[in-house]
Every structure is written in C-alpha cells, then in structure tokens.
Amino acid sequence: MPLTPNPYSPYATAAADARHVFFGFLGADPLPNVLGVTACDALAVVPAEPLTLTDPANPSVGLCPECVAAMSGRTLRVRRPRGEVTDCRFCEAATSHGGVCALCRQELHDEWWPIRPASDTVPEGTVPTRIARPRPGEIEAGQRLPDGARLVDDTTVFANPFTVEWSIDTGLAADEDDARTYVVNVFEEWLTAPYADTEWPRLAEQRAKVLALLPSLKGRPLACSCDLGKPCCGDVLLRLANP
Ligand SMILES: [Zn+2]
Ligand SMILES: [Zn+2]
Ligand SMILES: [Zn+2]
Structure with missing residues (x-):
C-alpha cells in the first residue's frame, strides 16, 4: 500500500x-x-x-x-x-513562501481547518459550482464545505492580483460594483490571453502556478467569500477548470 x-x-x-x-x-x-x-x-x-x-x-x-x-x-x-523573496501580502514580512509568509499561512490554515471538507474526494454526481465559504457564525455551528470542495478565495494562491481598490484608485472603475466586474474580467484575460506574461511580467510566477493547479479544480465545488450573486473569480476558475 x-x-x-x-x-x-x-x-x-x-x-x-x-x-x-x-x-x-x-x-x-x-x-x-x-x-x-x-x-x-x-x-x-x-x-x-x-x-x-x-x-x-x-x-x-x-x-x-x-x-x-x-x-x-x-x-x-x-x-x-x-522562490523569490517578496513582502507577505498580509503582514508585509519578507518571505520566500510564494507571497504569503509561514506565520500567515499557519493562521489561514487554522481558519481553514474547521471548515475543511470531511473528504477531499468528490462524490459521484457532483455538479461543479461556485459555493459560499462558511461565515464565522456558520463555522461556530459546525458548517463545513461539501466533500471535494476547494477554497479559491483571496487568501489562497488563486487570489486575484487585480484588486477592486486598485481599479478604483486608478480610475479604471467608477464604483465597487463596476470594479468587481472589471477586475474579474481582467483576471480571466490574465489567465487566458497569450500575451499575459509580457503584459504583466511581475505576475508570471503566480500565473504559472494557477494554470498548473487548474486541473486539480476540475469537477469540484469551488468556495469563495464573494456573495453568490456577484461577479467572482471563482466563476472564471470554474469555467477554465471544466472546459
Ligand atoms: Zn505574513
Ligand atoms: Zn518532502
Ligand atoms: Zn470570489
């Protein structure tokens, strides 16, 4: 065995x-x-x-x-x-753990552990959809992600590098709803456009990682903290993982 x-x-x-x-x-x-x-x-x-x-x-x-x-x-x-040493995107400490330091990873992992699926295996007949990450009250009530689900929210490697704040600050979007739609579209373009690595060279390492992980998301429910009715990068990942 x-x-x-x-x-x-x-x-x-x-x-x-x-x-x-x-x-x-x-x-x-x-x-x-x-x-x-x-x-x-x-x-x-x-x-x-x-x-x-x-x-x-x-x-x-x-x-x-x-x-x-x-x-x-x-x-x-x-x-x-x-990998390259960068600032941790949560605490700004220098880290070589792919943009999130070991201490922040430990903290995020401890928040993930109570909501983790009971099994990492996807049950037969599962339709891959985007689902909501359990919120604090639901976590206390013991709610967990369904079997086989993967977390793809902004604490993970799948985080959209193009943020709502960035698109508003740079004047590319007028308000938050507009910005949300905009950054989700840029996220999809970043992952699918042939010129992406020359257009956004500093993001090439993260892009390569996300693309390499896409097959591991195939067939799985994908959980994010975005509201279900709003545009979310999880929908993009769902489409790309299940062509
Ligand atoms: Zn950190
Ligand atoms: Zn080892
Ligand atoms: Zn989302």
Whole structure:
C-alpha cells in the first residue's frame, strides 16, 4: 500500500502528491493538523497518524523523495532554493513562501481547518459550482464545505492580483460594483490571453502556478467569500477548470 499524501490544505507549499517527513522538536512529535516544516523544507499538514520512519535505503512508496534525501544525508533538513523573496501580502514580512509568509499561512490554515471538507474526494454526481465559504457564525455551528470542495478565495494562491481598490484608485472603475466586474474580467484575460506574461511580467510566477493547479479544480465545488450573486473569480476558475 503506498503511503497516503499529507492532508490537503490550500496553504501548504510542499508537493501535494507525496507524504512528507517532519522532524520532532527536541524529541516531541509535531502536533497533528497544523502546518509543519517538512524535511524537504516546505510546509505540509501534519497527519493525525505519525509516520514510522522506514529504512532510508528502502523508502516506502509515496514518500517524498526530497524528504528521503534529507533523511539519508543525516542533515536536519535540506535547504533548497525557494522562490523569490517578496513582502507577505498580509503582514508585509519578507518571505520566500510564494507571497504569503509561514506565520500567515499557519493562521489561514487554522481558519481553514474547521471548515475543511470531511473528504477531499468528490462524490459521484457532483455538479461543479461556485459555493459560499462558511461565515464565522456558520463555522461556530459546525458548517463545513461539501466533500471535494476547494477554497479559491483571496487568501489562497488563486487570489486575484487585480484588486477592486486598485481599479478604483486608478480610475479604471467608477464604483465597487463596476470594479468587481472589471477586475474579474481582467483576471480571466490574465489567465487566458497569450500575451499575459509580457503584459504583466511581475505576475508570471503566480500565473504559472494557477494554470498548473487548474486541473486539480476540475469537477469540484469551488468556495469563495464573494456573495453568490456577484461577479467572482471563482466563476472564471470554474469555467477554465471544466472546459
Ligand atoms: Zn518532502
Ligand atoms: Zn505574513
Ligand atoms: Zn470570489
């Protein structure tokens, strides 16, 4: 039986299709369900059942090869080159975790954990639609996202880099409703236009990531915090993921 990958989180940065290894801190096992630093130097959800370390010469199927390399090298963890260092878009601390720092990722993950679907598998017969992210009162009442749903709101990698504030400040939109329609249209153009990477070169890395993740959204309900009747980038992602 191959190892199951770590539980899904929209804020994890480690490869999603592998099981990663965590190092206990001073002999204590890392707490389950939080985002932990993996041996391959990324962030992944610590599973409830700890991994029993196997012989590094005979790694189990499904184990992250970079974690295996770090273990067999007897290094505490590998330092692999990360992305460009930028300001975290939530707290402005310098970060190499793709625009959101590890602390903010942990906080966002802790908000995601209570609303996560009971299963990441999409039930047969699911019609992919945009759904609402449970609001604070609903979260307290225990409401969770349906099975297989993925969060695509502005806290995730799918966040629209073209914001409502930007379009109003630059005079491209007259008011908030106008701006919402405008930025959703620019978002779609950014993802689909052949000239996008030359038009918006600083956003090329994020665009490549979003395009690479589109197949993983196929067939799934997509949750956003936008009102259901209003234009939302989730609708664009839904269309592009289900051509
Ligand atoms: Zn790993
Ligand atoms: Zn931050
Ligand atoms: Zn939205």
